[in-house]
Amino acid sequence: MTYNSAIICIGNELLSGRTLNSNLAWLGMRLAELGLPAQYSVTIPDEPEAIAEALDYCWQRFDVVITTGGLGPTQDDLTKDVIAGYFGKDLHFNEQVWSHITSLFSQRNVPMPQSNRSQAMVPGDFQVLKNERGTAPGLYYQDAGKHFFALQGVPLEMKYIFDSHIRQILKDSYQDAQGVIVRNIHTYGVAESALAELLDLQRLPHGVSMAWLPQTGRVDLRLSGVDAHALAVAEAYVQEQVGEFIWAYDEDDPARYLLRLLKAKKLNLAVAESCTGGLVQRFLTDVPGASAVFLGGVVSYANRIKEELLGVDTAILEKSGAVSEACAIAMAQGVQKLCAADVALAITGIAGPDGASAEKPVGTVYFSWRIKDRQFTLHKILTGDRDSIRHKAAEAAILELSKSIWEE
Amino acid sequence: MTYNSAIICIGNELLSGRTLNSNLAWLGMRLAELGLPAQYSVTIPDEPEAIAEALDYCWQRFDVVITTGGLGPTQDDLTKDVIAGYFGKDLHFNEQVWSHITSLFSQRNVPMPQSNRSQAMVPGDFQVLKNERGTAPGLYYQDAGKHFFALQGVPLEMKYIFDSHIRQILKDSYQDAQGVIVRNIHTYGVAESALAELLDLQRLPHGVSMAWLPQTGRVDLRLSGVDAHALAVAEAYVQEQVGEFIWAYDEDDPARYLLRLLKAKKLNLAVAESCTGGLVQRFLTDVPGASAVFLGGVVSYANRIKEELLGVDTAILEKSGAVSEACAIAMAQGVQKLCAADVALAITGIAGPDGASAEKPVGTVYFSWRIKDRQFTLHKILTGDRDSIRHKAAEAAILELSKSIWEE
Numbered sequence: 119m120t121y122n123s124a125i126i127c128i129g130n131e132l133l134s135g136r137t138l139n140s141n142l143a144w145l146g147m148r149l150a151e152l153g154l155p156a157q158y159s160v161t162i163p164d165e166p167e168a169i170a171e172a173l174d175y176c177w178q179r180f181d182v183v184i185t186t187g188g189l190g191p192t193q194d195d196l197t198k199d200v201i202a203g204y205f206g207k208d209l210h211f212n213e214q215v216w217s218h219i220t221s222l223f224s225q226r227n228v229p230m231p232q233s234n235r236s237q238a239m240v241p242g243d244f245q246v247l248k249n250e251r252g253t254a255p256g257l258y259y260q261d262a263g264k265h266f267f268a269l270q271g272v273p274l275e276m277k278y279i280f281d282s283h284i285r286q287i288l289k290d291s292y293q294d295a296q297g298v299i300v301r302n303i304h305t306y307g308v309a310e311s312a313l314a315e316l317l318d319l320q321r322l323p324h325g326v327s328m329a330w331l332p333q334t335g336r337v338d339l340r341l342s343g344v345d346a347h348a349l350a351v352a353e354a355y356v357q358e359q360v361g362e363f364i365w366a367y368d369e370d371d372p373a374r375y376l377l378r379l380l381k382a383k384k385l386n387l388a389v390a391e392s393c394t395g396g397l398v399q400r401f402l403t404d405v406p407g408a409s410a411v412f413l414g415g416v417v418s419y420a421n422r423i424k425e426e427l428l429g430v431d432t433a434i435l436e437k438s439g440a441v442s443e444a445c446a447i448a449m450a451q452g453v454q455k456l457c458a459a460d461v462a463l464a465i466t467g468i469a470g471p472d473g474a475s476a477e478k479p480v481g482t483v484y485f486s487w488r489i490k491d492r493q494f495t496l497h498k499i500l501t502g503d504r505d506s507i508r509h510k511a512a513e514a515a516i517l518e519l520s521k522s523i524w525e526e
Numbered sequence: 527m528t529y530n531s532a533i534i535c536i537g538n539e540l541l542s543g544r545t546l547n548s549n550l551a552w553l554g555m556r557l558a559e560l561g562l563p564a565q566y567s568v569t570i571p572d573e574p575e576a577i578a579e580a581l582d583y584c585w586q587r588f589d590v591v592i593t594t595g596g597l598g599p600t601q602d603d604l605t606k607d608v609i610a611g612y613f614g615k616d617l618h619f620n621e622q623v624w625s626h627i628t629s630l631f632s633q634r635n636v637p638m639p640q641s642n643r644s645q646a647m648v649p650g651d652f653q654v655l656k657n658e659r660g661t662a663p664g665l666y667y668q669d670a671g672k673h674f675f676a677l678q679g680v681p682l683e684m685k686y687i688f689d690s691h692i693r694q695i696l697k698d699s700y701q702d703a704q705g706v707i708v709r710n711i712h713t714y715g716v717a718e719s720a721l722a723e724l725l726d727l728q729r730l731p732h733g734v735s736m737a738w739l740p741q742t743g744r745v746d747l748r749l750s751g752v753d754a755h756a757l758a759v760a761e762a763y764v765q766e767q768v769g770e771f772i773w774a775y776d777e778d779d780p781a782r783y784l785l786r787l788l789k790a791k792k793l794n795l796a797v798a799e800s801c802t803g804g805l806v807q808r809f810l811t812d813v814p815g816a817s818a819v820f821l822g823g824v825v826s827y828a829n830r831i832k833e834e835l836l837g838v839d840t841a842i843l844e845k846s847g848a849v850s851e852a853c854a855i856a857m858a859q860g861v862q863k864l865c866a867a868d869v870a871l872a873i874t875g876i877a878g879p880d881g882a883s884a885e886k887p888v889g890t891v892y893f894s895w896r897i898k899d900r901q902f903t904l905h906k907i908l909t910g911d912r913d914s915i916r917h918k919a920a921e922a923a924i925l926e927l928s929k930s931i932w933e934e
Contacts, residue, residue, distance in 0.1 A: 133564040134706075135555030136737055136748070140546060142569065147543030156541040158576070161550065161567040168566070298542070311639040311661075329539055332680060340544060389825070395811025396804030399825045403803025406879055406912055414831040417797070417807045419822040423865055427822075457831055471814055501634070502659060504814055506682060 119294045123149050123182035125159040126172045128197060129271055132161050132187070141186045141276055148280060152288050153295030153344065154182050164188055169200040177204075181264055182288065187271030189237075189254040198257075201268055202241035205259060209239040215246055219253045247283040251275045256283065265291060296344035301353055302331075303339040304370060305363040306517045310337050316359045323348035328356075335500070335510030336517070365517060372516040373401040373408075379523045380411040380461065385489070388457035389415035390428055390449040392440065393467040393483065397512040413457045418449065428452030441466050441478055443495050446486035454488050461523070463487045465515050467500075469507045483511045487519045494522055527702045531557050531590035533567040534580045536605055537679055540569050540595070549594045549684055556688060560696050561703030561752075562590050572596055577608040585612075589672055590696065595679030597645075597662040606665070609676055610649035613667060617647040623654055627661045655691040659683045664691065673699060704752045709761055710739075711747040712778060713771040714925045718745050724767045731756035736764075743908070743918035744925075773925060780924040781809040781816075787931045788819040788869065793897070796865035797823035798836055798857040800848065801875040801891065805920040821865045826857065836860030849874050849886055851903050854894035862896050869931070871895045873923050875908075877915045891919045895927045902930055 125145055131137040139161065146156045158176065162168040169188070176183045188197030202209050216238035223230040237254045240246055247256030249270070256279035257268040267284055269276045288295075305313065310332050317339075322328060326343035339356060343349050357364065366375050380387055389399050389412075396417045402408050416427055421440050424430040430448040438444045446464050454462030467483030474480045481500040486493065496518055500510045533553055539545040547569065554564045566584065570576040577596070584591045596605030610617050624646035631638040645662040648654055655664030657678070664687035665676040675692055677684045713721065718740050725747075730736060734751040749760050765772065774783050788795055797807050797820075804825045810816050824835050829848050832838040838856040846852045854872050862870030875891030882888045889908040894901065904926055908918045 131737075132550070133554050133567060134558045135551040135553070136739075138546075138548060138551045142540070143543040143546045145543070146541050150542045157571060159541060159569040161569075163565060300542075300544075309636060309639070311641050312636070314641050315639045327538075329544070331539060331544065334682075340539075342542070386828075388831075391804075393811075394808075395816070396799075396807030396825065397811075399804030399827075400802075400808045403801075403805075403825075403827060404913070404916075408803070409827055412827055414825040414827040414835075415804075416824055416835075417804065417811070417822040419807075419811060419817055419820055420794075423796075423822040426866075427824075427864065456835065458834075499633070499635075501630075502682065505812070508812075 119292070119296075121154045121181040121292055121295050122157040123154045123184065124176040124180040125149075125156050126169075126176060126183065126185040127159065127161040127271075128164060128169060128185060128187035129161075130163045133163060140273055141271065144273070144277065145184060145186070145280065148285065149182070150298040150300075150342075152285065152292070153297040154288060154292060155298065164196060166196060166200050169197060170204055173201065173204050177264065177266065181292070182267075183264070184267045184269060184284075186269045186276055189268060189270050197268070198236075198239065198241065201257070205241065205243075205261075205266075207241035207243055210242055212238050212240040212246060215240065215255050218248065218255075222253055247279050249275055249279055250282075251278040255279075258283070258287065260291075298342050298344060299346055299349055301341045301349060302368045303341065303353070303356060303364055304336070304366045305339065305360060306336045306365050306372075306514075308337065308360065308363040313337055313339070313360060313363075317356065321355055322352045326352040328352070334502075334506050335513055365520065371401075372513050372520070374405050376516050376520045376523070377402065377405055377408055377411055379520055383523060383526065385460040385523070386411050386413050387461045387463065388413050388453045388459035390453035390462070390464040391415070391417050392419060392424070392449070392465060393469045394465050394508050394512045394515070395419060397508055398463065398465065398515055401512055401516065413459055415453055415457065424449060424452075428456065439478075441468055441473075441482055441484060443484050443486070443497060446484040447493065447495060450486040450488050450493070461487070461489050461519070463515055463519050465511055467507075467511055469504045469511070471504060481507050483507070483514075485511075485515050485518060487515075487522065489522060489526060492522075494518075527700070527704075529562045529589040529700055529703050530565040531562045531592065532584040532588040533557075533564050534577075534584060534591065534593040535567065535569040535679075536572060536577060536593055536595035537569075538571045541571060548681055549679065552681070552685065553592060553594070553688070555708075556693065557590070558706045559708065560693065560700070561705040562696060562700060563706075572604065574604055574608050577605060578612055581609065581612050585672065585674065589700070590675075591672070592675045592677060592692075594677045594684055597664075597676065597678050605676065606644075606647065606649070609665070613649065613651075613669075613674075615649035615651055618650055619643075620646050620648040620654060623648065623663050626656065626663070630661055655687050657683055657687055658690070659686040663687075666691070666695065668699075706750050706752055707754055707757055709749045709757060710776045711749070711761070711764060711772055712744070712774045713747065713768060714744045714773050716745065716768065716771040721745055721747070721768060721771075725764065729763055730760045734760040736760070742910070742914050743921055773928065779809075780921050780928070782813050784924050784928045784931070785810065785813055785816055785819055787928055791931060791934065793868040793931070794819050794821050795869045795871065796821050796861045796867035798861035798870070798872040799823070799825050800827060800832070800857070800873060801877045802873050802916050802920045802923070803827060805916055806871065806873065806923055809920055809924065821867055823861055823865065832857060832860075836864065847886075849876055849881075849890055849892060851892050851894070851905060854892040855901065855903060858894040858896050858901070869895070869897050869927070871923055871927050873919055875915075875919055877912045877919070879912060889915050891915070891922075893919075893923050893926060895923075895930065897930060897934060902926075 331338040449464035470480035739746040857872035878888035
């Protein structure tokens, strides 16, 4: 069976941008896994009419409706009053909730403000979902095969209540729901539009959907569906059409991929960075255990450091400039020698906004890498602002080096 | 006058949780600044009926309506058709957009897929908002004093179009709107709960609100209101109460602050990083113009690099270990000498999850910095996962060094 769900996010701070709404993505993923994909989400202020209208719209159309936010000690009355009113219930004082709240305050050894009393009020026929991470409980109501949940806005409490109560309730209630299986396919070196031409959505098995997820400088594809066999057929089709651009699957990232390749080939790595200023090394060391293959390297931001530390010839800097193929090659040679590394990677370029010339626009980047005594070079002109040029350059360096190691 | 706005976020990936919706918070903040606060936001799948229904709901109720998402070149993007249909317009081929798209592809030196042609189709009477960050333009329509904008889902492109076109259009169109003025105050070295005790919200002038924005390892305060005088009074109160913890205001970040101090004192800087693995240097080089004072440095991830490049004594590594005050001091001395720098900063620690011991738990970090021949050291035990320990260590290093330079 096909079911769907809706998420109502309540809070002025979400609309004014003071708080990033991470609850929607978190709940959306959990609901998709349960076979109850979110088909609608609305973000509204802490206002009774807005809450009532959203509730009515969603309860009429969706199997599962979840609200987040508006259950704190200050806004409490408002959201809960509206919910109780909409479902035609009265609020009752709940002794269990009250004793949980008072015990929390005595544990923390702080006096309890009376405003907390309202948190123990529960609409009639509603079930209380105990909140071990805070004072206000989650609330649960079911009617005519539909399920309603009111949750906290604080992510820690919201997640706790979902994980310890709601997942099981929904599993039991929708046993025939088909959870979504997702396969992420990472590509590099091909534009989104070119992928779109190579992949014909009509050729995918029924029930499998494909989405393009453009990253900075590369594209991920996501296949999803409820049928594992159909998904495998779709994946084989994608492999056949665009396999040459695929470098990894699912949770992988470029740095993790490179480190795994280096480890498998028993090679260690040193890096010399100019325009990326440490970003490549940061990506590598984001990965726990990077030290098994990553030795370290140099950020040679000033020309003096390129000369003195990496031994880049003054003549190269004077003739070709710091942003040149010759300089990238010399940087790679220099850092390989300096660190006595098997593999060396070097990047020099113009991230902007300053430093460009007529021949070398902002985004000009030269890469050079060495695997033992084999040497590789690459020249790219990257687009975007400083941040995205640096990000693209760092990821391109990692993925291009990976390709060479893979092909070794 | 009071105006309001609505934001329609289009994309299956937002509902399935594969993509976190950061656009809503970003747009929400900009609209509040302009005096056009977002009062409603809905997130819907890439489906014609859902898009049309959301558009109709919002256009009837709000002064400004913005859509994000659904303008890419791929086959599932049908947003523009729905928009044109809703406003009763036909799509026309726009030569200017087309020549922008073709020039982008020729710059990148890649063949252009025909699927890009659809991006040059523009609904009649709509204005094109040129997108220097990608192919598809933003779209703008006004009618009866109301304003509609269709934007990309990719944050980089969406922000570019808002900043370079929409802000001015809205400023001109709603000159009597009361924009919210926001003042961000950055503190370091004081806990959120301690700040809350020092700052009495009752003492703020009427109409000024204050929010705590905990960052990783430090806290920002945000004052907001529509009255500039009341805001200045509030700011003076905050200064008086917690001035000793304030290091900067508004758009500033730690790296920008350090670079400004170094420039003012005519000092250059070199950095040696172990556990932060390039993160400090990355933060510094995120700032355009960093090269004026930042020379570069070393990522000495392996002990061998600490010894050979930085000249850390083998005896130190054997006796005290790589994570020690002695090693941090030797790294700072080493990188200062190696780069002939006025100021040197060194960090060594355990970011986890591996590498801890009974005496040195995960989060143990030693810092050392030198300003000419004056030497400073600091030892901290930071909490959190690998990412947040690295982030806190990098920012702490930058802010502690800044403090020493400030006090010079």
